[in-house]
Amino acid sequence: MTVQRQIGFWIAALVVAVLLLFVLRGILLPFVAGFALAYLLDPLADRLQRIGVGRLGASLLILVLFVLVFITSLMILVPFAAQQVGAFVERLPGYVARLQELGAEQLGPLVRRLGIEDTLPAAPTSVGNLISQGIAWITAFLQGLWSGGQALMGIFSLLVVTPVVAFYMLVDWDRMVKTVDSWMPLRHRDTIRTIAGDIDRAIAGFVRGQALVCLILGTFYALGLSLIGLNFGGLIGMTAGLLSFIPYVGSLTGLILSMGVAIVQFWPDWTMILATLGIFVFGQFVEGNILSPKLVGDSVGLHPVWLMFALVAFGALFGFVGLLLAVPLAAAIGVIARFALQQYLASPLYRGGGPVIIHPKIEDKADLDA
Template sequence: MDIILLFFSAVFFAYLLEPLCSRVEIICNSRAIASLLAIVFALIVLTILGLVLLPLVESEFQKLRERLPLMISVAHGHLMNHLNGLNIDGHADLIGNLKSKVLELVSNYKEKISEYALSFILGGTNIVLDALGWLVIVPVTVFYLLKDWGKILSNCKQTLPLKLEKIAIVVASETDKKLKLYLKGQFYTICTMAIFYSTALFIAGYENWLSIGILSGLLLILPYVGFVISMLISLLAGILDLGFVQGPIATIIVFSIGQFIEGFLLTPKLVGDTVGLHPLAVIFSLLIFGSILGFTGLLIAIPITAILSSLSAQALRSDFS
């Protein structure tokens, strides 16, 4: 486990728990006890969620994964029938090859899992170190970060030159406000849309309505890309469950309504206005951070861009004031 990842994970969790820790400190009048109680509370919540939700979600995604080859085969059959009716030459080999490639990719999924499991078994030391890092090092680091949060901020402030101190405080305050509003907005948006998609797909008659609904909500973390992925999966499931005509129609209706709710009602009010980024800035930040850091870059692109936006805006104000 990369020690840098452990450290930044601990900083992130401490940042999330700091408001709770400060409120508990008012009651118990001890920062150390408040830090410990905040961590215990977070662990209890995560444990309950893991015991209750994970088995259910895992079962649903297992069903979805097992049905993927059948979804692809059914979609292929319907598509071939329609193309045959149009008398288009050369389409059979192309569609057949595409189907074979996709089915091969899906069938290799189990083999990949077996390979990863074998590599983990052979590298047992890494498993122990990873578990030790997440179960011991991260909680301990979070505890000391929470306990000395005020001292850490004070020391950072003292290391700054007097000329930069005022600007740094303004930028830090503005960035902190934006990040907290962004995280809160993303959480509410994901939960709301997961409930909407699950309910709408259940009403439409999808067998895997829960797994697709939860996945569609979670993939909102990846703007634009997540929507396309979840819609394609829903389209395949719709063709299998509802037919080649009703399935795509139901998918288009559900995801059009969902996109309207998420894009015009939730995101602008809960996320967009708080971060204050133009859509082009969002797209380019995703491309840049994604190309540099991969999947992790897609997750942190918007928050980091918001921080850089605050820094540049404050720098311009200070130059022209």
């Protein structure tokens, strides 16, 4: 088989896979979630096997413990989060109005001094429109995720099917890996194994490491904001920790929300406002210098911009299934792109060595040397 035919085959396979993913996106969520859960828990099952526990028993034990912890966490966190979210949404218009008043009071003299008062739009109108547009966009995005990920299965089906899928995948994980490995073309098996290993390390390093970073940051932000008495500090802190899965987005979102609430609540006490700011500054320092280097590492290769693009793009195309697939697919594409770049830099196409191609406008050797 020629190189052109191989490339055509893999492009066709990729197109078919994307089409199937798009057509079946409404029913794939429990299966994708089960596969992701099995992938995350496989190292723990391997460790239990090494100490003498059978694969079936290890898989069953891990999954039962995971489900118990998950259900317990939901029973504790969901009522608290629901109450906090409801109260925050109820107070949000008052916070916005108060921030507008403070902005007019503090910035009004400066604006009049600069003589640009007539050129600025009315603050309540501009800020109100901005907030309305933001809420409308977020609502539409969440509705798209809901309809794309839950249209056919529903939450009950997700909670029932996902553990079953995860259990069977966890039991047969090593066998499936060996089977897929046996299908690889013999001529390129070592190369494919190397690329697959790089993809696995990128996904595992980011997902497992970043999940632990999110847990630590969310706990720190929630406790810190609650201790200084900030309204909805626990909710804002947990939200910031959860969104920290996307680098910088969680901390920036939490900082904006907490500073807005702190200004309304503590004004004109700058001490508490600066304390709120200090919590996020300290959290970013710890994340950037301790948590991320130790838990995530520098070899993951997922740039924050590429990760944000992947999450938004796959989420818009495939709903909640796309969000689950965004990180592994982004990591895989990144590894393959780096491998392709290395091949290009080592190829005659980059290094030269072939016949010199003279541009039609170059007529003699003197022009070429020039």
